[in-house]
Amino acid sequence: MNTDERSLAWAFLSHVAQGPSPALSALIDAVGPVEAARAIREKELPTPLREAALQRGREDRSVEHLDAITRCGGRLVTPDDPDWPAFRFLAFGGGASSAPPIALWVRGSASVSDLCDRSIAVVGTRAPSAYGRYVTAEIVSGVAAAGWTIVSGGAFGIDAAAHRVALAEGSITVAVVACGVDLPYPAAHAQLLDEVARSGLVISEYAPGVSAAKQRFLERNRLIAALSEVTVVVEAGHRSGARNTVKWARRLGRQALAVPGSVESATSVGCHSMIRQGEASLVTSAHDVLAAAAPMHLPFGDSSDREPDEVAVAAALPTRGAGVDVERIAQRSGVDAARVRAILPRLELQGEARVSGLRWRRAKQAEAS
């Protein structure tokens, strides 16, 4: 357990802020965490901090919180830590809630900065359609197989589907939650969050024991966007928290992506609206998502050298499961079955496609390269 003076100060400051606090961040930047904590304890505060922090300022629960995070197998990651993903927060703009977190309470032993170095947020409605679940699986499996971390919010629906598919791929995933990482929230996801923490991370900017609240979900959305290269919304209704995450992604200078669907589906209304308003770019596949996240590191070759049919067929290859037949690839790519039959052996020679019986899938080495 880390109980040196600075750690105790960070734990105290994190709980005093209970979310983003530009004024507190500025104070810490100016005088350091130990002095900032002393100033708060002794009520020597700059005006903007006085009202917000004084109530909680009286009780110092830093020892208790550091004890709790250790007991649930976690730690407090602070800007002192080499694991602090500082570069990710550089883009934070102005505004009341746009400050970086004071510190991160983290469950799981993986490195925060490593995991978040190549990460993609996949979020969406709590009540997805079968189509939404299917597309989540397709996109997450493709993105995870290419070596990217899936970040989501641990909520019902698209969030849970994204975490589960990543875990099923044997891939690591990060759940950013709106309460203490020691709390099983939602209760039905206690086991899912345990599994996420086993290989990946459960992250929160709230101290252990802090319960979820409306404002914290919005602040949590900002953290999801900040920890990810791009944010993908698979399905979102007319009013959806996913739109808030997209707003954050854009404010942080990151790309927001949205998946289209039937114009009759209420769970695609939010995605269509974001695409129409220019808030998010349309994506239809893991290939599109990877192209947006890292256009220089596409999992298969340089598509500029290729004819469009070849790119379309390569993008239509599933990255998991037993593979699919030529007819299905033709359907998914929009390329004639006869052309698909001509293109697949070429992709196989290039090490990008693999065949078993009549079923084709993307070759693993191509994904990770």
Place this chain on the structure above:
Amino acid sequence: MNTDERSLAWAFLSHVAQGPSPALSALIDAVGPVEAARAIREKELPTPLREAALQRGREDRSVEHLDAITRCGGRLVTPDDPDWPAFRFLAFGGGASSAPPIALWVRGSASVSDLCDRSIAVVGTRAPSAYGRYVTAEIVSGVAAAGWTIVSGGAFGIDAAAHRVALAEGSITVAVVACGVDLPYPAAHAQLLDEVARSGLVISEYAPGVSAAKQRFLERNRLIAALSEVTVVVEAGHRSGARNTVKWARRLGRQALAVPGSVESATSVGCHSMIRQGEASLVTSAHDVLAAAAPMHLPFGDSSDREPDEVAVAAALPTRGAGVDVERIAQRSGVDAARVRAILPRLELQGEARVSGLRWRRAKQAEAS
């Protein structure tokens, strides 16, 4: 029958050009149709015209063509005619095939310029899905009910669905074809084209008897775009003629619109690609199409004064059929059923919604205003 000297000259020039010809258009602009026709007959041609026009230049079939167009109940509309939709072609840019037509061979008695004054092109794949047919019906019925002409290409699939729904709405529709308007092409659409010509128009820039050919389909697409305020692609595959029409719409300074669909559907691949590339804007309803075509003349009120839920519910009301129930409107709009129940009576008071039993639809007067 119009057999004065100028009409004969226009008929001759139209057949000599057989499609757009910037050089011939320039010659006609400079010396008038009669003198241009004489120059071609007597081979006194400017260099750019010599090769292209001389073969056909020898035979003058203008009397025969004017006779044929009269026999099939049509006429030749020329730039001399007050019905010439000249304003529509002002935006034509440079390039080999971007000239306005020399003249228009027209079947049907309706006015070309009147019909095309408020017109929307609805085009797409020859092999649509059930979803594509359904969305075509929804969009065309809404747009037609608001008093707009539906322009399409008379082809199989989305084109035919668009014409049929417009006719079923009791609305006029225009088929722009890639052959002489006297030819039933495709043969299976002979009756459909007859019906289109009865209330609306079948239009071609090719003289009677000229058969359809690949280049003419592309030139025809340019004419569809030029005669319409906006072009909507409902469904389009990976390679689709609809994309060519969209290219023309944009080149002519008009908006192109595309409908999204399932990312698994081959018939939405082209639409998604155009939206992603910024070639077309995403639309999900007749309301979206009308907003793009005439943002100042929305069929229901000024949406800027309204809360988003009210706009969404109004847009979800069907314009035809017996209407739909609250649950269905909730599903289509993405608004809670309880809120839909609160909003509908308000829309009814404003004269925009009409109820019969438990089924709601858009009020007719609201559409046409």
